[in-house]
Amino acid sequence: MTIHPRWLNATLPALAIACAGLPLFHRVGALEMLAVVGVAAASIWAAIRSARAAATSAANSAADRTHQAVDADAPLLARYGDELPPLLRGILPVWREHVESVRSQTDEAVGELVTNFSSITEQFEAAGFKGTSEAPAGNQGTTISLLTLCERELQPVIASMTRITDSKGALAASVHELSAITSELQTMASGVADVAAQTNLLAINAAIEAARAGDAGRGFAVIAKEIRRLSQTSAQTASQITGRMAEIVKIMRSTSEAAAQAATSDQSAIELSGTVVEDVLSHVRELSVESQTMLDQGNVIRSHIEELIVSLQFQDRVSQVISVIDKDMERLRDTIEADAALPTADEWLVDLQAHYTMKEQRRSRGSTASGFADAAPAAVLFF
Amino acid sequence: MAKTVLIIDDSSSLRALVKLSLSRAGYAVLEACDGKEGLAQLEKAAKVHLIVSDVNMPNMDGITFVTHVKRHAKHKFIPVIMLTTEDERSKIEQAKAAGARAWLTKPFNPPQLLDAVSKLVLA
Numbered sequence: 001m002t003i004h005p006r007w008l009n010a011t012l013p014a015l016a017i018a019c020a021g022l023p024l025f026h027r028v029g030a031l032e033m034l035a036v037v038g039v040a041a042a043s044i045w046a047a048i049r050s051a052r053a054a055a056t057s058a059a060n061s062a063a064d065r066t067h068q069a070v071d072a073d074a075p076l077l078a079r080y081g082d083e084l085p086p087l088l089r090g091i092l093p094v095w096r097e098h099v100e101s102v103r104s105q106t107d108e109a110v111g112e113l114v115t116n117f118s119s120i121t122e123q124f125e126a127a128g129f130k131g132t133s134e135a136p137a138g139n140q141g142t143t144i145s146l147l148t149l150c151e152r153e154l155q156p157v158i159a160s161m162t163r164i165t166d167s168k169g170a171l172a173a174s175v176h177e178l179s180a181i182t183s184e185l186q187t188m189a190s191g192v193a194d195v196a197a198q199t200n201l202l203a204i205n206a207a208i209e210a211a212r213a214g215d216a217g218r219g220f221a222v223i224a225k226e227i228r229r230l231s232q233t234s235a236q237t238a239s240q241i242t243g244r245m246a247e248i249v250k251i252m253r254s255t256s257e258a259a260a261q262a263a264t265s266d267q268s269a270i271e272l273s274g275t276v277v278e279d280v281l282s283h284v285r286e287l288s289v290e291s292q293t294m295l296d297q298g299n300v301i302r303s304h305i306e307e308l309i310v311s312l313q314f315q316d317r318v319s320q321v322i323s324v325i326d327k328d329m330e331r332l333r334d335t336i337e338a339d340a341a342l343p344t345a346d347e348w349l350v351d352l353q354a355h356y357t358m359k360e361q362r363r364s365r366g367s368t369a370s371g372f373a374d375a376a377p378a379a380v381l382f383f
Numbered sequence: 384m385a386k387t388v389l390i391i392d393d394s395s396s397l398r399a400l401v402k403l404s405l406s407r408a409g410y411a412v413l414e415a416c417d418g419k420e421g422l423a424q425l426e427k428a429a430k431v432h433l434i435v436s437d438v439n440m441p442n443m444d445g446i447t448f449v450t451h452v453k454r455h456a457k458h459k460f461i462p463v464i465m466l467t468t469e470d471e472r473s474k475i476e477q478a479k480a481a482g483a484r485a486w487l488t489k490p491f492n493p494p495q496l497l498d499a500v501s502k503l504v505l506a
Contacts, residue, residue, distance in 0.1 A: 111396040310490045
């Protein structure tokens, strides 16, 4: 089997560029192996180019002399044709091993990196630094809800307590008024007692006059006696009413004093409650401000996390490129092993490009720029 | 109760990144490294609300996986988002014909993925 230099001239640069186009290789130890593969491919390519340039120069000189068409690759065929198949047969499996090793090691390394990063993120979130796009019932939400709850629930309680105190004040005023009326009744009862005393005196006088009148005044004496008995009964009743009224006035006065004392205590309690509520609301407001600060910082952290998640996906894209290179090396090995006629370089590249999945791969042909840095998230396509 | 999302991708690092994005938003996450393992996970899981699948994978690719899911009496209503580096129009059409509900090209943006996931989980 003969490998035509033109074919290697086209495929080896593609392999070298693909390897060199992964800029992070220089920073990751495991990826250096792949860089070695790229350098090896580039070396073989350089050797062929050098030999080809020399052959072309010799051919041109001969053409100048003989004016005959000369195949510039003919000397190369003679020089490398027999050596390249065993060389590639020997080094291709090694290259493939390196490539696979690089792919698996970077995949594992990035996986571990993400796991550790995930743990750090959880610790940040546990500390309260959580952005707004997360679950709504976060610490900040709780604090803000608490503030709203305090303002909504506690203020009406204070208002309600004030209303109750006002009602108690009205009750105390009524008791005080009742006490005044009772005092008036007590005075009236005293008046009744005076009337009874006067009536009793009149009855005594009437009895004296009836005695003087002898038999003619005997009937009047009976009436005077009855009037005197009634006046005494009235006096006793007035005395009882006065006693009772005194008791009522005493009870009223103590009730009124108790109500006044309770009103004073209630007022103090309300004022104290109002102060406590204001203190609580003040603390909650401060907490709310701190929560907002943490929320803002959490949003910054969240934004960085999202950027990092996008950046870390380089490994998946690198893996795609490496897979295509690996498959192409396998194809080359199989072709050599089968001792089949090789396609032309263009045919080979068409087949290689059919396995490309990303824009960066299509763009990288003939360019040393990887294009991975340009890879940006695209819009979601819904069906 | 947390909704469950099955992630299918042959890259463990990519699975870890999707898992990080979704678990932070409160989703429970199951993982599979290819379509074949994805089908096995569906059989084992009590309930899967959504699937996020790669396209190019060994053993069973993403489009074949979707085709299997959509033929399954129990799993055919689970929405599937294709998450892939692939951007060929023909592949997108194949996924759509197979029954996928959305196509998202890597690298994905976490809020974008979460938005698509929540829309399809609630749909």
